[in-house]
Amino acid sequence: MKIIGFVVSLALFVLGLYIMGEAFYVEGAQLPVFIGGILVSSLGVFIPVHILKRIDG
DSSP: OOHHHHHHHHHHHHHHHHHHHHHSTTTHHHHHHHHHHHHHHHHHHIIIIIIHHHOOO
């Protein structure tokens, strides 16, 4: 379970970084896309820190 959680968390974190980078190329909606990237990256950090600690601990 830890390996699957790690892979999902890493994928979400990297996807969030990609979304934040792509926000500069979106005309008229830079702020919502950038905030979405921050939220996805935060979710990628939230999963191992809070959820996996309680499931596997």
